[in-house]
Amino acid sequence: MSLSVDSIIERIGGAEKIASLTGVGTEAVRKWRQARAIPPKHWPVVAKAAGVPIEALQPGASGAETSSSEFSSHDQKRDSIMSEQSGAVSGAIPDGATAALVLADGTVFRGMGFGAPATGEAIGEICFSTGMTGYQETLTDPSFAGQIITFTFPHIGNVGTNAEDDEAARVSARGLVVKQDLTEPANWRSAESLDAWLKERGVPGICGVDTRALTLRIRDKGPQTAVLAHVVDGKLDIEALKKAAVAWPGLEGMDLAKVVTCEKPYGWSQGVWEWPSATKPLPAKLRKVVAVDYGAKRNILRCLATAGCDVTVVPATTTAEEILALKPEGVFLSNGPGDPAATAAYAVPAIRGVLDAGVPVFGICLGHQLLALALGGKTYKLERGHRGANQPVKDLATGRVEITSQNHGFAVDERSLPNEVRVTHVSLFDRSNEGIASNTLPAFSVQYHPEASPGPSDSFYLFERFVAMIDARQASGVKAG
């Protein structure tokens, strides 16, 4: 029977006591707690001081001890894993490695697995997010379907997880890659650790990866496929994983909106959060808005409600006739995963029908790309996707710069836009398109995420602009729908 690290530390009289006894700092003791293991070289001293047999320090005998790790010393093992991961892998499993990230270009990163086990089914485009907060919102953003996320921020896990921060009912990302072991939660809102949360949702993760090297590779060589595999003994068929990565067709041409959309229409009437725990009361006047769900984030629906919309969410494949039958005063096109050109097959005829009826339209991210396609433009795959919460965007009408939250791998080709469509926003990172508006129809959209979650809320004004557009049309005497 092994004892938990916490109970051993308690027996000895606390972190400072055990630190001075073993000649380490209290930071090292914090890491032992996090790794749920004490390095073997300290076992004789610790066992004696705690008055327990040395076997009791061996992790793995009790369920609680093994839940996140099979290692005796994460720090020592990580060193050996990190030095092994430069590229070609000999086939030998580095000491302590239980997971691997295998890229289609043949690069193999070994590391330690966390979250759910996976033997190769976690396959998708490997991308990186530079966001420093909001890993839970990111993981539950349906736009990440078909992708494995590398978080460049190191302390993933630090605020735990809670039921309120989900952006959708499921996790759509196929896996996550981090540098350090998951950080233990230290936040009053945390209900569960990220590790347990991932296990419950069947999502695998890998830590101990040199995320800087991985990010540079994606940044400089462009998007590619990866497989994340995680098994307890680390015995993985790397060659088979490489083959699977090469065989995966990639996101181009993939319609994933139909995979993540809702099954049937539903109403939404919750506003944005208001400190400390309630949601903001909705305004008295509400406009009837139909939101087409290509993979909608909940905070978009909250922002629409707070701006004054009575929202009915409908599935991605809803036709123009079905949308117009609901007599909307405005139609919203949501964010979502996959290639806009593929989803356009059914989305563009529906959007066209709504535009032809003169109903005001507002789109975000995939919704922006689909509006551009419906207005006659084209989309393309970016060499470097934009994912993070600090992306500068310039509003060309005002010259104002907004710091925005973004997550997209495709973009609207400005050169393809017809004369009656103007560019409204541009990325200050790479000058790619971030917003358009029609000169002849009440329709506009942005590539970035004005709803934040995670990220800044500089761009909330866009929801108000949509509501003002609806009101202007109603004031001009047009009947709804």
Ligand SMILES: NC(=O)CC[C@H](N)C(=O)O
């Ligand atoms: N967040 C989104 O809506 C993403 C849109 C699209 N799937 C892209 O990657 O560009």
